Amino acid sequence: MRNNSFGEHTEVELGSLLRRIETGKSPAAEDLPAGDGEWGVLKVSAVQRGFFLPAENKVVRDSSLIFPSYEVKSGDLLMTRANTEDLVGLACIARTPPPRLMLSDKILRLVVDESAADSTFISLVLAQSSTRRQIWSAATGTSGSMKNISQTQISRLRVPDVPLGEQRRIVAAHAVMERRTAALEHVRAKLKDAEAALAAEVFANGTSLWPTARLESIATVAAGVTLGSEPVGEGTVELPYLRVANVLDGRIDTSDLKRVRILRTQYERFSLRKGDLLLTEGGDLDKLGRGAVWDGRIDPCLHQNHVFRVRCGEEMSPDFLALYTSSDAGRAYFQRVGKQTTNLASINSTQVKYMPVPVPPLTEQEELLGPIRSVRSRVAAVDRQLSKLRVIQQGVLEDLLSGRGDAGHPDAAARS
Template sequence: MRGEWPDGWKRMPLADAGKWLSGGTPSTANSAYWDGDIPWISAASLKEFRIDRSDRRVTRLGADNGSRLVGKGTVLFVVRGMSLKSEFRIGVTERQVAFGQDCKAIIAADGIDPYFLAHAVQARMPEILAMVEETSHGTGRLDTERLQELEIGVPPMPEQRRIVAAHAVVERRIAALERVRAKFRVAEAALAAEAFAEVASRWPTARLESIATVAAGVTLGSEPVGEGAVELPYLRVANVLDGRIETADLKRVRILRSQYERFALRKGDLLLTEGGDLDKLGRGAVWDGRIDQCLHQNHVFRVRCGEKMSPDFLSLYTSSDAGRAYFQRVGKQTTNLASINSTQVKHMPVPVPSLTEQEKLLGPIRSIRSRVAAVDRQLSKLRVIQQGVLEDLLSGRAISGQPGEVVRR
């Protein structure tokens, strides 16, 4: 997408693609500014491509005093927050909204469809994430001046709209699979909740540190060089999702060979994330050992179970309502960021039934998870196809025909 575009397409930097706007946060001390009917979009609440809601809402008075109002068809994206460590959140407003200082807005210029513009930017996610810098607080920050220098190709409006329509066809297929996946996850959560509610009261409990070891990973920054160093892949927050681990985009880090055992992962280690959105605190999954000699970053806790605890059972508990409630209760929260520390993880009270009871509970859960895994594989393939199609369309290497049809030039 960064070469020559077809005849009739305009090459332009993002700075010229529309009017750029910054947001803000009305004073939380003034009750007249909040709980109105205008969604207030922040780095934490910008989660959908089509933006029309938020957990926090402002009044018109609040929007006029410290925030920024934009209308339908405005492109919004995150420029600061923990989410920037793993993804670039962007979308288009479906109604009038206000937004905070951790986001930027672009009102598309004449001749540019806002949905096309959002897709054109979204397709450059790898380059954009490479621009993200880490602040002293551990959050990500995107330099908008560098972002504005990115060039996109803009075709005539009819072709823009065909590209948007072609993308929407694939998006609907993905949405259908995600609904199926969500039903399976609801069933899994219901099974776990029912089991914990029925028998948890008779299980003994213990602090996590008494049945497992908790460790932080490699701190990035000053990497060693020389004969005593080795470069290895590592898992960061972006790789550790809720119930699964993605390794398609692993990064590498250099450590001293003598530090390897301290930071190395073993099959069966439970990985929990340190920070993010409040409802995502402590999200994690069990490492399956798919990569030899793999490490973990300091923002990912490694929990290694002892003889009394199955890592799959512990993972089920940490992701349960009770487990999430604990992390939300002890987590430190700022406006758009929440975090937990290793002491809080170590002090987490967990049920400790016998291994036989743990395995009995895990049986039906594993059956559902195998179905979820099958859907995940389909989703992964479809997203790869979607990305390839979008790149071909946005580069002009292909044109959109009938709905869902893409033809190479």
């Protein structure tokens, strides 16, 4: 066997395991999910890393724009053709999708040759770091813009040549590990529901009694470093930075950090401190202004220009401010002032600065945050368990795909 990116297994082109690749269309649609009995067209955000979000769709009301041949069926292997650099080429299986959802022209359906490959196995391979690197290398598009990968490039991806029986054993072993992860995620979801209920109660009871102020009067708002023309030579430094993909709703994901070079004199302007609230500039309308408080886990660290840094003064707890920006009232403000384009919505720094914010006494803020922080500490403990399990799971899966593991052994998954 020759040496390759997957270790012990030889490789074949992905196209040799497919019957064909299909694409859809992107008809005129409203930025609302389809209701019962309505047709919808999928957004690229419907395809996530290893899972499918059918609610990420736009309703199509014009019957002349509905194409039943593009309807997503149970078991379809879907892949994004166009997305940001980090997200282009993501793949997942559509497990029991609701009826009347169509492929868009940015999502492909990979029709697998069932005599040669298992669809779930292919989806696992497409998620591996070695395959992702191939996708990033093949994708075209200018820096900072949408990236595209063609059907020809997808067909030429190198994947491990694994016998069908072994593929199915690998899928079964992976399913055992997924059930463990799902059990922990169920616990986490229950805790997050409790946290959301406590947060809703805070603003349902007290808002009308508290004074309000523009955000700019109680905090400073700043944009981060702009990518694309990095300085070189002496007087510069290369540092990690947070981009939109790192700033999620209620948490910061640093599992995949990129680096950027800046002038040393710009460090204070773009650097983060523990306690900074980070808010995203753009995305789907209902996700505008999503964010979380930076915990300082990486220092030094910068933020990109599409992520606003909000640094609170003495009158405001960043945790309380984050609670408000993610509340129904906070989200309603961002949706009201956000600028909507064909594919995305965005807010600017002025709109963030002008946001009206309730300002109860700091002691009351801390008192209200007490029960919420208690639940969050339990969520953090579950997150640590999940993180550890996923690292183990990834290592086991890479061993199985490379041929170094034993998917046929009855304890293969249990040994993780």
